[in-house]
Amino acid sequence: MIKGISIVSVWVLDQESAKEFYAGKLGFSVTNDLKLDNGMRWLTVRPPGSENQELLLMDPLHSMLDEETGQQVRALVAKGALSPGVMATSDCKGDHSTLAGRGVEFTQEPADRPYGVEAIMRDDSGNWYSFTQHKFLGD
Amino acid sequence: MKPADVSSLRMLRRARDRIDRDYADQIDIPALAAGAGYSREHFIRAFRAAYGETPGRYRTRRRVERACELLRSANLTVTEICHLVGFTSLGTFSARFAEITGMSPTAYRQQAAERGGPAPIPGCFMLMWRTGLPAQNASLPEKPGPAAGP
Numbered sequence: 472m473i474k475g476i477s478i479v480s481v482w483v484l485d486q487e488s489a490k491e492f493y494a495g496k497l498g499f500s501v502t503n504d505l506k507l508d509n510g511m512r513w514l515t516v517r518p519p520g521s522e523n524q525e526l527l528l529m530d531p532l533h534s535m536l537d538e539e540t541g542q543q544v545r546a547l548v549a550k551g552a553l554s555p556g557v558m559a560t561s562d563c564k565g566d567h568s569t570l571a572g573r574g575v576e577f578t579q580e581p582a583d584r585p586y587g588v589e590a591i592m593r594d595d596s597g598n599w600y601s602f603t604q605h606k607f608l609g610d
Numbered sequence: 611m612k613p614a615d616v617s618s619l620r621m622l623r624r625a626r627d628r629i630d631r632d633y634a635d636q637i638d639i640p641a642l643a644a645g646a647g648y649s650r651e652h653f654i655r656a657f658r659a660a661y662g663e664t665p666g667r668y669r670t671r672r673r674v675e676r677a678c679e680l681l682r683s684a685n686l687t688v689t690e691i692c693h694l695v696g697f698t699s700l701g702t703f704s705a706r707f708a709e710i711t712g713m714s715p716t717a718y719r720q721q722a723a724e725r726g727g728p729a730p731i732p733g734c735f736m737l738m739w740r741t742g743l744p745a746q747n748a749s750l751p752e753k754p755g756p757a758a759g760p
Contacts, residue, residue: 484616549619550660551626578630591630597623 478515480527481555482548484596486514489528492595496573499526520561551597563588563604577602614656621646622660625653626668633672634696639665673697674710681719688715 483489493499499516502525506512511533515525531541531548547553560566563581567590571577578599579591588604614622625646628637642665643653657665673695680691689700692715697703707715 545616546614546619549616549623551623576627578627593627597620 475523477523478525478527479555480529481594481598482531482544482553482596483528483594483598484545484548486512486528486530488595490514490516492575493526493528496570496575518558526555548597551593551599553597554599554601557601557603558592560602560604563590563602567602614660618656619660621648622657625657625665626661629665629669629672633669633676634694636696636698637669669696670706671710674707677703677707677715678711678718681715682722688719691715 481489490501490504493516494501498519500519501514502517503513503515505514512530514528516528517525531544532538534541536544567577567581570592576593577590578593579589581588581590581602584603586603587606590602592600592602594600625642628642628645639654640650643650646653648656654664654666657663657668661668663671676695677691680686680694681688684691686694688703692700692703695703697706704714707718711718713721
């Protein structure tokens with residue numbers, strides 16, 4: 472049976488800056504930071520409250536993509552068109568306040584929704600996430 | 611116009627994020643342009659090239675989208691909502707609202723009430739549709755459309 476998604480790939484503009492953002496600002500742990508033989512840097516991070524989910528922070532210019540496609544992906548990331556998904560939190564308002572204090576950009580303040588409390592966050596590259604305290608998660 | 615480079619796109623995205631955040635303030639386009647390091651005309655052209663609409667139009671859509679949410683959920687008058695989302699004139703608000711949603715704010719509120727509970731779609735997805743909002747009388751799709759950014 473399929474048990475979930477263990478690694479989500481996230482395109483970033485600069486892996487060093489992304490590492491600092493996810494580890495330094497969001498408090499993720501760095502689970503792998505390896506240079507592969509093909510020149511790719513395998514950089515994964517894990518959210519503090521998760522045991523089996525990781526983000527793979529990928530540089531489009533050093534990936535399976537050709538140069539032109541890589542540049543297109545970078546443009547999409549930079550203009551803010553891409554979203555890896557929803558980050559689940561147990562305390563949207565509290566975490567928003569903490570993270571905004573660390574300089575994390577939010578485009579929408581926490582607001583009550585039928586499904587919970589939601590804010591919208593950007594990472595340092597321009598990827599956006601829904602930042603949601605789901606009703607069923609509580610806290 | 612050739613595609614903007616990554617650093618220009620980042621500046622444009624920051625300007626657009628500012629509209630998302632500060633839609634209710636009287637942020638003007640020349641100030642956004644200056645913040646992004648562009649002249650007003652160049653900014654409007656570059657923004658449209660990147661996002662398919664002018665910054666002014668995007669600001670209007672953002673305000674109307676916020677107004678829709680308040681009309682659905684908040685116990686406020688249409689005039690209060692008009693001012694809360696950043697319009698200074700009720701006439702302009704109603705006209706822009708009707709352009710985008712195809713109905714007046716009051717009619718939108720009535721329809722939302724008749725439809726019952728909120729749509730099971732995260733609010734952030736609502737703005738991402740190219741058209742901003744479901745067309746008048748259209749039933750809500752069961753899944754969000756492709757994301758284009760909040």
